[in-house]
């Protein structure tokens with residue numbers, strides 16, 4: 001369990017950990033730069049070459065009597081190692097009653113972002129929360145996604161609560177001070193979220209520090225549409241750097257807060273602190 005408090009303008013913010021994921025060797029997950037360049041970037045960052053260990057940083061916002069959670073981790077299932085599924089403990093440690101959360105906002109429908117919507121026994125983990133995600137993402141998982149474990153999970157975790165779901169369009173200002181930004185490619189309806197005061201929650205558009213920044217043109221095996229994901233990643237990173245937005249990175253080293261700057265034709269993530 002782990003939590004980190006800060007503020008976004010007048011909003012009280014907390015990063016809550018769902019625990020890290022264990023993934024295969026990074027050089028097998030990105031195509032384009034080649035294994036030597038990838039391993040050199042990892043070594044320079046002091047990261048292992050033979051596996052990837054990335055955080056799951058969930059954001060909680062409290063403002064105007066509302067409590068809003070962005071993404072909710074893997075829940076009770078353990079497809080990426082034994083250390084995930086800690087969000088309930090992190091909420092408890094931070095003194096947050098899940099029943100108090102009135103909005104659940106999803107960046108996209110992958111397991112590590114929404115399989116904490118239900119408890120292990122199939123009841124809603126956040127019994128009073130409406131669920132917000134892109135209408136395009138909802139349509140993808142409802143109609144177009146391959147019939148595999150991811151889609152089956154989305155059905156059980158999110159579509160089971162269909163009456164609570166609100167589909168968002170690009171640019172929707174659906175909560176005070178919060179705006180949806182459609183950033184497709186990783187999944188067809190991936191949403192980043194912008195907060196008043198110059199903040200951006202980036203989801204999985206650039207999921208890995210340093211590889212997604214050093215090699216924005218690299219194709220990731222986790223992207224549904226790899227070419228579109230590259231275009232979107234470059235567009236998002238350019239905006240983060242040029243507008244000097246504060247970044248909240250879901251899979252970035254704990255607690256995932258920092259800024260982006262340009263380095264030649266690529267980028268660099270500068271963690272706070």
Ligand SMILES: [Zn+2]
Pocket residue numbers: 110112113204207251
């Ligand atoms: Zn992810």
